[in-house]
Amino acid sequence: MTADLSQTRAPSAAATSKVIVPSARERDPRGYARRRRLLERGLAVGVPIALIALWQGLASAGVAESQYFPPPLEIASSWGELVSQGVYFESVLASVQRIALGYLFGTLAALVIGFAIGSSKLARSALEPTIAALYTVPKLAVLPLLLLVFGLGETSKILLVALTCFFVVLINTIDSVAGVSTKYTDVGRSCKASRWAVLWHITLPAALPQTLTGMRIASGMAVIVIVGAEFVAADTGLGFLVWNSWNLGVPEYMFVGIVSISLIGVIATALLRLVERLLTPWNR
Amino acid sequence: MRAIGSLAVVLTATLALAACGDDGADAGGGGGGDTGGALTVGYISGASLAPAFVAEDLGCYSEQGLDVTFEPINNPADAIAFLSQRKIDAYVGSPSAGMFNQVARGATLKLVASLGSVNVPGDEPAPSGLYGGKDVATVEDLRGKRVASLGTVGTATSFLLGKALAEGGLTFADVEVVPLSVADMGEALRNGGVAAALLIAPYTQQAVDGGYAKELVDSKIAYGEETTSAVMYGPTLLEQDRDTGVAYLKAVACAAGRMTGDWRKDPEIVAPLAKFMKVPEETISGGGLYAFDPTLAINAGTLTSMQEMFHDTEGTLTYEETLGADKLVDDQIRLDAIDAS
Structure with a gap:
């Protein structure tokens, strides 16, 4: 490797020569990868910090309108106020509880039903049009009906999240199960594997990546829908915090709520990516 | 980490643009001048x-x-x-x-x-007021119960609710104020989701005619000159x-x-x-x-x-x-x- 790798092409004495020097990536691939990783992580952290600093600078200079767009430092201070008042964790807990319970109920039901429907062509023919129709119904539009049937308590909000997650996971699960190549299942059957063994050792691992993608998408939708529900039919939760703060003309509290909602979405996505990595190591 | 970064960039850029921009795009007559x-x-x-x-x-x-x-x-x-x-x-x-x-x-x-x-002359009933469901006879009965209002405490409607509650010696701290749209209040009263609601015409008459709500206070007295x-x-x-x-x-x-x-x-x-x-x-x-x-x-x-x-x-x-x-x-x-x- 230390030998001179440069090459000289000399088709003729008068012709120009071109020296090909190995790049840093070629000379030290591990070091290059490490530096590249550091750069990417630095940018991931540095760019938002720079933008927040820019926002703060514009607000301090009076360029940005601060009545409704408070500077980041003011938002941070308000964050502290909400924490010390106990309002913040109460709001986070209320929203997270609704999201977690709704997500669990909706996802588990969708997985079971999705595997059953995905495994049967007849069931798919019978149910897929109905599922497609129900999937496109905006779930927030059915909130008044849920409130009517289940009252103003937690049940209606948890069910709304469950319904939202259910259809996303269901459609992905059906598709992923139905999409498993018959070559794989034929091999299993040729080896005299039982129906259960085929499902457990072949269909499930093959369908898992797409199913998990559906579950990840559903987690984001769960956050969106609960915030919408808390806007109109709750007196706790981050959605309520955002809505009420806007109504009361306290936008810095509203921003605390907005950022927190985003963070919950990011954390949920990160957790599910971790689950994906653990459950589908072959898919990295 | 990359996800957090991307999110922060988008959010901050959007806010920065929104905060800085469009000062001149004012309402028809607005624009800060004649x-x-x-x-x-x-x-x-x-x-x-x-x-x-x-x-x-x-x-x-x-x-x-x-x-x-x-x-x-x-x-x-x-x-x-x-x-x-x-x-x-x-x-x-x-x-x-x-x-x-x-x-x-x-x-x-x-x-x-x-x-x-609402200070209309004669026997004309007030167009809005505090109405209770079937299990509520007086304002005092609302202590610890859910009362629907258009918006949370801080809205003009909640102020009228506060005035009505005061007629029975109650404050917002004595009840649970539930923000609901006016259209949903009737059903919430009917199914017991709330014990009372501050209704506004024409829903007031609908609730009374439907037999699932009754006036708890005389709004003309409760609101006074407000x-x-x-x-x-x-x-x-x-x-x-x-x-x-x-x-x-x-x-x-x-x-x-x-x-x-x-x-x-x-x-x-x-x-x-x-x-x-x-x-x-x-x-x-x-x-x-x-x-x-x-x-x-x-x-x-x-x-x-x-x-x-x-x-x-x-x-x-x-x-x-x-x-x-x-x-x-x-x-x-x-x-x-x-x-x-």
Whole structure:
């Protein structure tokens, strides 16, 4: 490797020569990868910090309108106020509880039903049009009906999240199960594997990546829908915090709520990516 | 980590653009200068604000040389933001804790006229009030129970709820206030989801006729002289173009002058009002009656009462000292309008 790798092409004495020097990536691939990783992580952290600093600078200079767009430092201070008042964790807990319970109920039901429907062509023919129709119904539009049937308590909000997650996971699960190549299942059957063994050792691992993608998408939708529900039919939760703060003309509290909602979405996505990595190591 | 970074970038960039941009893209007449008689008026729909809505059909706006564009507002807080940022020139709606908080922070917006009051003459019932479900006989029965209100504590409706609760010696701390849309209140009363609700016409009559709600207090007594229906101006009409502000109130006063007595029997009022509010004419003619004072006199005491009540609910107002009328009201525009009329 230390030998001179440069090459000289000399088709003729008068012709120009071109020296090909190995790049840093070629000379030290591990070091290059490490530096590249550091750069990417630095940018991931540095760019938002720079933008927040820019926002703060514009607000301090009076360029940005601060009545409704408070500077980041003011938002941070308000964050502290909400924490010390106990309002913040109460709001986070209320929203997270609704999201977690709704997500669990909706996802588990969708997985079971999705595997059953995905495994049967007849069931798919019978149910897929109905599922497609129900999937496109905006779930927030059915909130008044849920409130009517289940009252103003937690049940209606948890069910709304469950319904939202259910259809996303269901459609992905059906598709992923139905999409498993018959070559794989034929091999299993040729080896005299039982129906259960085929499902457990072949269909499930093959369908898992797409199913998990559906579950990840559903987690984001769960956050969106609960915030919408808390806007109109709750007196706790981050959605309520955002809505009420806007109504009361306290936008810095509203921003605390907005950022927190985003963070919950990011954390949920990160957790599910971790689950994906653990459950589908072959898919990295 | 990459996901957090991307999210922060998008969020911050969006906010930075929104915060810096569009100062000049103001409401029709706005723009920080002379409106030339072209006004953009944000409004919340309701019969208590009727004179502003029928003034066009009665010829009051054209008489003043005004070209008024109405913009519907779904949430009073939006109106306060639009008004202070000159996206609208005037707002026909109600004051709220959001307005008080923004004025306390230095926003330029003031109440310039009052509109409908529930103090209708004779035996005519008040068009809004506190109504209880089947298990509730008195206001005192509501202690520890859920009571529906249009919006949380801090809205004008919640103020009226607070006044009604006070008739039974209760405050917001004694009940659980549940924010609900007016349309959902009837069903919530019927299925026991809430023990009581502050109903507004025409839902008041529907609930009584349906037999699932009864009046708990006489609203005329509970509300007294308070009126929360109002016209508010932002910086354009308060500072740059007061003449147009005066002209607008002259037009509203002109319409209010036509609405004395039982205006629900006047087809020249009912038809345009129903058209504006997009409801059947019967809803107006058979709905609640509001009283209108042609002088549009402001009850500054209502603003003080509202602040005092909201101060008692922690987290509703962000300042300590009650704001005086001088900070919340500009009465000179109305006086000029009435004098000129």
